Amino acid sequence: MTRTKRVSPGGTVFGAWQRGAAAWLSGLALIVAATGNLAAEPDVSRGPRLVLRQEDHDFGKLETDGGGQHAFVFTNAGDQPLKLERGKETCGCCTCVCETKLPDGGAIGPNESAAVTLSWTIKRFTGAYHQSSTILTNDPRRPEVMLAVVGRIVPVVRALPGQFVFSSPLVGATAWSEVRVYGYRSPPLKITDCRLSDPASAAFFETAISPLSAEEVAQEPDAVNGFLLRVTLKPGLPLGPFRQDVVLATDVESKPKLEISIQGQIAHPVSVAGPGWDSRAGVLKFPPVAGQAGAQRNLLLLVRGPHCQATTFRLVRVAPKCLAVELGPTKASPDGQSARTPLIVRIPAGSPPGTCPGLPAGEAGQIVIGTSHPQQPQLRLLVSFTVKE
Incomplete structure (x- = not known):
């Protein structure tokens, strides 16, 4: 009995044909894929194409209250209109005015050129000058262009x-x-x-x-x-x-x-300084004071001029009586041109509640200080405070 010999798909003849076909199909798929990728990319040979050879201009020196202008040449090397729009400008403040003028219609035809003009006027400004203007385009390669004007403004x-x-x-x-x-x-x-x-x-x-x-x-x-x-x-x-x-x-x-x-x-040769002191009104102001805590302000009596080291102080009057006032030792400055004397004003803990308690309604507290200065024999300080319960 004669047996029939089977040839498997991986055999010599059929297997070789199958492997060749698979390789051919694989190569074809790569070619199709590559062709598809190329078709997806934009056609760089078509559309608007901006050519700009200058993006900044240095005008050198310019006098204050002067001005100028400069034309930047935009060329469209493409085959479709190049459209232009104004973007952001860095100027327009009170010291300078910068304006951007686009071509008529805001577009440049194929293989044509047109000017974008920047003009500026300087007012009350000196020193280094730098202003810019952004131009938006429909060229996908250059959707945005920044033009700049620089120089130095000098006064007359x-x-x-x-x-x-x-x-x-x-x-x-x-x-x-x-x-x-x-x-x-x-x-x-x-x-x-x-x-x-x-x-x-x-x-x-x-x-x-x-x-x-x-x-x-x-x-x-x-x-x-x-x-x-x-x-x-x-x-x-x-x-x-x-x-x-x-x-x-x-x-x-x-x-x-x-x-x-x-x-x-x-100014007076003798003045007062320190926290809470309002020199324009001549008033020492306390924030609301908690009666059980009290409050304190540390001021200085300042003396300037030839009598500074010889000037002395004394308390003449303090109202209301709940105010405690103390003068400290006088110290002269190293150059001998001024001297300072501490003045401590306290609202003692346990003071009665009210606004300047002990005085008629609406009347401020008062500290009167006598001085030995020949040009200013007396100081008068008003005191404003309220004691809370």
Whole structure:
């Protein structure tokens, strides 16, 4: 009996054919997959295409209250319109105004160019300048472009500091303050006149002008020349605030006049300082006080001037009686120009409830201190407090 020999699928003839077919199908699948991936990617040869060769502009130096503009050229190298929109701008504050102007219609045709113009106006600003404007596009490669304008703003004429400040000169004393006036363009600045604006108090002020040295001018960037202007305050102004203006005439056509204010306050030689003290109202204020706990304020009596170390104090009157007031030992400053005396004001624990108890309704407490100072023989401090039950 003859037996039939079977050939398995993995045999020589059929197996080889099966393996070849599988390899061919696998390669075909890879080709189809690769073709599908390529079809999913955008066609980079079509659509709008932005070409921009400059994104920032340095205008160098510009004088305050001046302005300028610059055109950035946008080119569309694509085959469809390039659309532009304004985005965020970093300027628009009170010291500068920056505007962005797009092409008419906000679009650039294929193979065409157009300008996006940035213009700026500077007001009351000096120093390094940097402003930017964002432009939004429909080019998927560059959906956003930031244009920048940079430079340095310099004044024509400027006073540094901007005013004369007298820090509480004493009554009857002499004091002075200085300002430097710089010119920033050629030919050098000339000051042709100097006067005081208020004739009523002009007799108490004296002005003097002198040119700055080359070394002093070099300390101010961009300055060409400058002057030192000193104002001396003479004795005689009454206690309280004072104000005056120095008016300078210059040879600069765009800045023919420069006004510099003088401010200060004539002060008593003896003053009070410390927590809770309101110097404008002359009142020592306590927050609500718990009767069983009490409260305390630590103040200082400050004396300035030639009589500071010889001035002594004594308590003349304290009201209401529940207030406890104590003067400490006087200590002079190391330079001998001032002295301080501690003043301790207490509301003792167990004080009766009420607002300034012991006084008529609506009347504040009071501390009267006598001094040996020839210009200020007495101090009067009001005290405001409420004791809770």
